[in-house]
Amino acid sequence: MFPSTQDLMRIAPEIVLCAMGMIVMVVEPFAGKGGRRVLDVLAALGAAGALAAVWLPAHHIGVAFSSLLKVDEFSVFFHVLTGAVALFVILASPSYLDREGLPHGEFFALVLFATAGMGVMASAQELITAFIGLEISSISSYILASYRRDVARSNEAAMKYFLLGSFATAFFLYGIALIYGATGTTILPRIDAGTTQTMLLALGLALVFVGLAFKVAAVPFQLWTPDVYEGAPTPVTALLSSGPKAAGFALLLRIFVTVDHANDLWFWAIWVAAALTMTVGNLTALVQTNVKRMLAYSSVAHAGYILVAFAARSTIGTAAVLFYLASYALMKVGAFTALSWLGGAGEHHLELNDYAGLARKRPISAACFSFFLLSLLGMPVTAGFLGKFYILNAALHSHLVWLSIILAVNSIIGAFYYLRVVVVMYMREPTREFPAERIPFGVAAVLTLAAAGTLYLGVLPNYVINFAIQAAALLR
């Protein structure tokens, strides 16, 4: 049975990504040393093409492949998000790969495949399909994390990621099996109607939650995050901290909103996870002296903020999640890209003290980096502030006063460690030599685009938030 044209149009972005990924792999052996640029361009075209291809599903809303996938505004939103993240990572990495002497072809192919997997996760409304998407993106991520294979830290990161990740996916899969046993279906909208054994379903949903909580790095399943984020090549960290996390949240949201049982069962789990994730993430970030590791812990904290919006269980809560993920992706990709360039050859300059006096030596990089940090902190006029604003609004709308106050207090803890980096960059004397290098074009482009996006979402959020509200309303 060959799928219908309609169905194929609904997965157009995934088709483009996979096809381009394979083309890159095929071309690589024929492109010699000088042919690297060809690979860079092909990969960028792949990501840009996937972004453009979102136009097709956006105009052909509906279920595909006998209800396995559901293409709606919600999945369109995440396709744009993960596609943009992939494009940014691909633009920023060539100079990094050259500097570290790493091959280009596989890297780009893996980024494209991982993005395809995230796309499947975002539109899956059937659990096995979701699992396949999760595996595609995870396995690509494992390899990417170990991409600096002669660096022990990178290997350690990948091993940890692989082992814990496999456990998590096993949980996820076992959960699916139990859900099937309890309901006779794995298609999300049919689960509620098919429930015969509530206990079994509860257990299955709990396991699915654990699997996804690992993916989005919610406490207590966050332990892999700092090591993996620190060990992985920084452009990969940019990808890991935004793309798969967004896709994980997308899947979590779809299950949470579509399955009423999950909505009831998960509420307290999410409440507690949100409070713990924010607090643990921020408190541990507070004591870090390595900037990359600090940003890794801050990713954990931000997952906690997003879970607060989950706990609101309302349309504006869902919309707040979407908006926050978009702004979070922009600022995290921006911050890690800045770090991948400022870290220097071999990523030896990641300690806080290495950034002393940066503002005087590299004023523009320092300004961009500070801007992303201020956005992560939640300063007005940046996307980070409006994201937090929408989350708080949703939480208070649902009378989650305590969770709001925990979030508020956590932002202050966050402010302390983000500002510390700004202090070091602007208010200390330089302690090391800064090599006189020009900022590579790709990095400059990504920094500019991410900063512009952060500013745009912070000042003129109407288009995105209205789209998010629409997507959230239709998801229900």
Added chain:
Amino acid sequence: MTPAHLLSVLIFLPAAGAAALLLLRGDDHVWIRRLALAVAIGELGLSLLLLYWFDSGSTGYQLEELFPWISSPPIHYHLGIDGISLFLVLLTTLLTPISILASWNSINQSVKGFFVSLLVLETGVIGVFLSLDLFLFFLFWEVMLVPMYFLIGIWGHERRIYAAVKFVLYTMFGSILMLVGILWLFNSTGSFDLPRIQALLQAGRVTLSTNTELLLFGAFFLAFAIKVPLFPFHTWLPDAHTEAPTAGSIMLAGVLLKMGTYGMLRFCLPLFPKAAHTLAPEVAVLAIIGILYGALVAMVQTDLKRLVAYSSVSHLGFVVLGIFAMSATSVQGALYQMLNHGISTGALFLLVGMLYDRRHTHEISEFGGLATPMPVMAAFFLFVSLSSMGLPILNGFVGEFLILIGTYEHHAMWSSFAAIGVIFSALYLLWAYQRTFFGDVTNEKNRALPDASARERGLLWVLAAFILFMGVASPLFTGRTEITVRQVLDQMQRPDKTQPVDAQLHKQAKTEEGDASALYVQAPNSPISVPAKGAH
């Protein structure tokens, strides 16, 4: 005809000036300074137009600007000015060029960044005073932190980083809880628009339960109390003031602290009157402790700048007391005292900064007998100190007197205790003056200090003129604020619940239909949401 966008221009002109500064070459210090000064003076000139257009006889906000901005939740770009904000804006536009001139020669590293920060700071502060949308207000309130943080942290003295971080964290702690309060208020009233919320509450169409009102009052008040700073939230202030460069101290003391008292007057009293009445005695006690404690601590300071900083704690205690005494006279006095404090303390910090430029120290023990080498400076210092301690015919007297008699009307005890603070302030200022300027020159380094230069003299003359002018011509100011003050107190009235309110509601609904309902769309999110079960 009134100018349509005067307020927007006032807010964004300094920001545009800052952007223009960024285009200049970083080492072109002369033109950077000139351009910054030109922008600040242009701003001052524009703000004087406000006096012309402002109608002191009309109630409500004037020169309003209202545009939809964010559609969901409904947030508007809403500006307006009234008697409370009018002079605070003028104070800001006056002190900014003075700050720029005060740093003319003393700032020599990263000159461009310094003046950019000062101008962005001006944008933030004026934005705070002119915003009538709670979201917009909060936005300016927070944005203003960034330039101040850099001003203290980059161009400050030895312990500048500690002071800068402390300042930001303290303020953010208060303001993030205020954000929770703002959102809570939005979810109860469906609006971020201050006049709209005010109208709803005043008409009794939305009532907040006693507990909610107390919590909301607390959320707003804490943010403002930290900013003022009210005892016991004042501990960031001596550090920030002492470590900040002169311009930073002038702006901090002159206008930033007023944002706190402004907030109390603008939000805490009219929006949450029941809570304000309930907690007024507690607040007054804190204010009185602040007055006395600030004065006593100022008395034992060995650092001149720290002394002036603690005197701010004391003076701002008077302002808070005046606001929470809630009589028309005392609130008028509080408002006037905000301006006085801006001018007098600004001038004191300017003078201390001038001493620092010459000797690079703030230690009183390093000085002594300075009146001999620098008589002009000594004369100005004395004049400003007299104003700060409230000598009749100078400005400080008017404010303190109005606060004290206004408070006395209902709370004689409060007034009596606060009056002790006036005596203390004379004590610490005169004592510090004596140790610094009188006697023989004990330190050889001081013998040949140059007296005030022409630039410094000019600045001091301007401020001294204001000190005298505001002391004798106070009706020119109070006349413009009177109606607004009465209005604030009227806004604290709520319909009596025991009486049937139907007639009043009906009337209110009718008057609102025309202007408001078309503009304010109901929040689209309100009907479609499932409140969390058991999550209170």
